[in-house]
Amino acid sequence: MSDEQIKLAQIDLAKVASGTIAKRLVVPGGIVPHADRIAHVSVKLSGTVAELRKNIGEDVVKDEVIAVLESREVADAKSEYLAARLTNDLQQDLFNRDRVLWEGKAATEQQYLRSRNTAAQSGMRVNIARQKLMALGLAENEIVALPDAPEARLRRQDVRTPISGRVVERKVELGTAVGRDSLETELFVVVDLSRVWVELSVASADLPLIKEGQAVKISARGLEGTTTGKIVFVSPLVDKDTRTARVVAEIPNPDGAWRPGSFVTAAIALNERTAAAVLPVTAIQKSEGRPIVFVRTNDGFEKRVVTLGQKEDQSVEVVSGVTAGETIAATNTFSLKAELAKPRDED
Structure with a gap:
């Protein structure tokens, strides 16, 4: 068979x-x-939902902003911080002046110590106000x-997502009151x-064969491809009703093909080894009860009995x-077997 004939026969x-x-x-x-x-x-924090951006x-x-709240609590905390910062700046200036005067013998030590204590207290109040804002x-x-922010921003609070992903739930609407009675309000779920x-559910009899780190091949009905992952957790507990244990494997999902909630089949590798020659099952045919493959030659294909x-x-x-390096027919080998079975003209 020529290369063109092989292509027409759809033999890979x-x-x-x-x-x-x-x-x-x-x-x-x-x-x-x-x-x-x-x-x-x-x-x-207590407030209302002013914007929903996702x-x-x-x-x-x-860290993307996905919602904005308007909150009196936030406005009060920001105002407290700005006031504490302004007072602290003034107290630090007074302390630096009194220190220079004391070092020059122009002020008493008592005045210097009083000024230093007041500056330390004002600095502490600024730190407390900052921590309150961070907690919010x-x-x-x-x-x-904040000192350069417009006044209208004082009552607004940005809500940011802590991870990258996709929004799978949005639990509030515009104008929803949040943080009532100091209770936490969930806005979004990002995954x-x-x-x-x-x-995975593994029978208790098979658990001794399962170890963390083992490779797993995952497949699902309706999906052409498979993916591989590894076991990351083997539960030490066995369900008393089903006599199975929970085993968790982790797999990559860059294109989102593996959707949560889907049922899959997992093939856990119990032992692995490297074989010198591995062929697709579609390459194997049987002739006179023995497995054969078709090896590509200059003239076409040669039947080869294999073990x-x-x-x-x-x-x-x-x-x-x-042997490694030889080229074989991998698909549509049944057509080659049919050709093999045709009677040949005797010389």
């Missing part, structure tokens, strides 16, 4: 190469969000900018789905019959 070629073969335990599981990548954006399904980046959610750069967890080893999913180990 593949190089014989080494690969990893593993014995795997197959268990059911479900996709859940990564517990360390969920953020409940909440506020404790809605369900929208992406956010860390203001960042350090926002506090520094980062770039990595997710797979919760198979361990099988894993859509791959199989070849113990003998082919």
Whole structure:
């Protein structure tokens, strides 16, 4: 067969190469969000929702403003800080003047000590006022900018997301009162789905075979591809009713294909080894009861009897019959087998 005939027959070629073969335990599981990548954006201060800048399904980046509150509590705290800062600036100036006078013998030591004590107290009040603002959610750069901020900003408080991700819940509307009776009010739930967890149920009899760090291959009905991850947690407890234990694997999810709530199948690698030759299962046919592959030659394909080893999913180990580097037919090999079965004209 020529290259053009191979293309018309839709036969894919593949190089014989080494690969990893593993014995795997197959268990059911479900996709859940990564517990360390969920953020409940909440506020404790009393106020009302003045702006909602993000809605369900929208992406956010860390420290992005997603809502704005109007709060008398915030206005009071900011005013207290600004007043304390102004008083502190004045007291520091007075202290520096009294220190110079005392060093020049123009003021008494008692006056100098009194001035130093007053300056220390005013500095402490500024720090207390700053800590109160930070407890209300203001960042350090926002506090520094307060003296130059317009008066209308004194009663407004930005709410920022602590992580990057996607908004999956919005629990308030414009004008909603928050922080009533000093209770925490949840505004948003943000989830980062770039990595997710797979919760697996493993029978107690199989638990001795499961270890943290083992590789896991994840597949799901309706998704063509598979992904690999690793086990990050094996529960020491067994459910008394189901006699299964909770095992958690972590997998990458850069394109969001693995959605929380989906059911999946997990194949846990119990042991892995490298085989000298690993072929796709589609490359194997049978002739006279023996497994064969079709090796590409200058003229077409040559039937080659092979000895198979361990099988894993859509791959199989070849113990003998082919060598690394040879090219074989990987798909549509049934058509080659049919050609092989056709009677040949005798010479």
